[in-house]
Amino acid sequence: xxxxxxxxxxxxxxxxxxxxxxxxxxxxxxxxxxxxxxxxxxxxxxxxxxxxxxxxxxxxxxxxxxxxxxxxxxxxxxxxxxxxxxxxxxxxxxxxxxxxxxxxxxxxxxxxxxxxxxxxxxxxxxxxxxxxxxxxxxxxxxxxxxxxxxxxxxxxxxxxxxxxxxxxxxxxxxxxxxxxxxxxxxxxxxxxxxxxxxxxxxxxxxxxxxxxxxxxxxxxxxxxxxxxxxxxxxxxxxxxxxxxxxxxxxxxxxxxxxxxxxxxxxxxxxxxxxxxxxxxxxxxxxxxxxxxxxxxxxxxxxx
Ligand code: CP
Ligand code: NVA
Numbered sequence: 489x490x491x492x493x494x495x496x497x498x499x500x501x502x503x504x505x506x507x508x509x510x511x512x513x514x515x516x517x518x519x520x521x522x523x524x525x526x527x528x529x530x531x532x533x534x535x536x537x538x539x540x541x542x543x544x545x546x547x548x549x550x551x552x553x554x555x556x557x558x559x560x561x562x563x564x565x566x567x568x569x570x571x572x573x574x575x576x577x578x579x580x581x582x583x584x585x586x587x588x589x590x591x592x593x594x595x596x597x598x599x600x601x602x603x604x605x606x607x608x609x610x611x612x613x614x615x616x617x618x619x620x621x622x623x624x625x626x627x628x629x630x631x632x633x634x635x636x637x638x639x640x641x642x643x644x645x646x647x648x649x650x651x652x653x654x655x656x657x658x659x660x661x662x663x664x665x666x667x668x669x670x671x672x673x674x675x676x677x678x679x680x681x682x683x684x685x686x687x688x689x690x691x692x693x694x695x696x697x698x699x700x701x702x703x704x705x706x707x708x709x710x711x712x713x714x715x716x717x718x719x720x721x722x723x724x725x726x727x728x729x730x731x732x733x734x735x736x737x738x739x740x741x742x743x744x745x746x747x748x749x750x751x752x753x754x755x756x757x758x759x760x761x762x763x764x765x766x767x768x769x770x771x772x773x774x775x776x777x778x779x780x781x782x783x784x785x786x787x788x789x790x791x
Contacts, residue, residue: 511784527556578604642704647675668700
């Protein structure tokens, strides 16, 4: 593995499979309450410029279970890029802490943080991507399907940070990936182009919520307005109205389909209570697997 965990595209296919396998192993150990003190006497700095439930709780719980100490640093503690230069923060924090997890706005800031940090940096979400999420997602799909071969994942909604990490996963893991989004809300052009140039996967970007979902093994959605965009919520609600993942849409795949959402969900907007609570919804397995996927990432970075 690279020194840092910043993007899915930085991993090889072999490393992705190794992370999935390590995550399964650590999940069993965690569930059996086994001792696994890989991070004894080590500390993790968790820098959050944005809110979080899953990321904060799973990183802190995981690092603590593995024998270490995790520090929560919220938006008012560090003021990354405001109170002090990022390159100064990187050098100071990495003298105290063995690993840094950061959730930041600007993707360039996490690159800068990693560039100047002596300790491994894990990307806990930026405006551009969310690689820890997608490692948890693929682990979850793997647990629910015998194999990752011939997978068709259809993402419905805003072409956002989660989609960019999925597009990067398609560079390594062959699959069909469809993004069904309103016009004007497609994912980043360069990321799509890179994914489409890779002929091992099939990438479809469409604005058709009826035909686009056909044949999908997984329908995945996320909020229509990400953190930092909430002032656009009202306007987007109208533009995204046909893109709600409801039971009708799931039926239109024409096959047995799993429903996924990175959470937090805004029930009644991008999806419904009925879908969230359905038998085919695996959103809570997905949330649980954040813990195990990230434990694997942190162990792999230090092994
Ligand atoms: N999915 C996810 O990253 O959740 P949080 O924003 O609550 O951390
Ligand atoms: N796209 C969402 C993901 C939250 C986990 C956001 O960035 O707010």
